[in-house]
Amino acid sequence: DIVMTQSPLSLSVTPGEPASISCRSSQSLLHSNVYYSLDWYLQKPGQSPQLLIYWGSNRASGVPDRFRGSGSGTDFTLKISRVEAEDVGVYYCMQGLQTPRTFGQGTKVEIK
C-alpha cells in the first residue's frame, strides 16, 4: 500500500497569514505520465470532507484561488495564501493512483 505522510499535524494561523501543509507519498503518484494522482480534501467541523485539489494542483469547482496545490513525484504541498476563519478544519491528502486509496493522517488548522 502507498503510505501518505502529512506534516505538520496541527497548525495555528493568524487570519490573513499564509499556511502550508506538506504531504509525502511512499512512491511516485505519476499516472500514465500525464498527472499526479494526489488530492487534497478539507473536512470542516461537523461536515463531510470536500474536494479542494485534484491532480496535485488543480482546484476543484468553487474552491477559492487562495488555495494552491503544488508538487511532483512523491512530495506535494498545499498552500493557503491568506487564511480566513472559514478555512478551519482538518486537511487530508489522498492518493488516487492505487487501490487501496490511502489518506494522510490529517492536518488540523486552527485560527489564532
Place this chain on the structure above:
Amino acid sequence: EVQLVESGGGLIQPGGSLRLSCAASDLSVSDNYMNWVRQAPGMGLEWVSGIYPGGSTYYADSVKGRFTISRDIAKNTLYLQMNSLRAEETAVYYCARDRRVYDRSAQAYYYYGMDVWGQGTTVTVAS
C-alpha cells in the same frame, strides 16, 4: 442537484451485520466509480471499498471477506453489507463518487478526485 444520502447506520453488537445504503440523486451509481470511506471517532479518513461501473469491486484488507459493496440500478442506490462487525469499526461511513472523465486521445479514463460526498451514517459496534 447532485446528492448522495446515506442511511442504515445504528447500534449493532460485535459480530453482527448491518447494511448501509447510499441513495443518489442526479448521479448514476452504475455509471460512476463509487466508494465507501469511514472515519472512526476523532480519527482520520479510511477508504473501505469501491466499485467500478463495470462491476469490479475492491476492498481494504481489513474488511475483505466480511464487507460487500453492491448497487441497485433500478433504485440508483449503493450498498455496503457489513458482516462480523468489530468494535473498532465504529465510525461514520461516507459514500463518495469518483469524478472520472474519458480522454479520447489517451483512450482512458482520468481520475479527478472524489467530488461528491454524502453526509455520512453512523455505525456503532458495541455490546
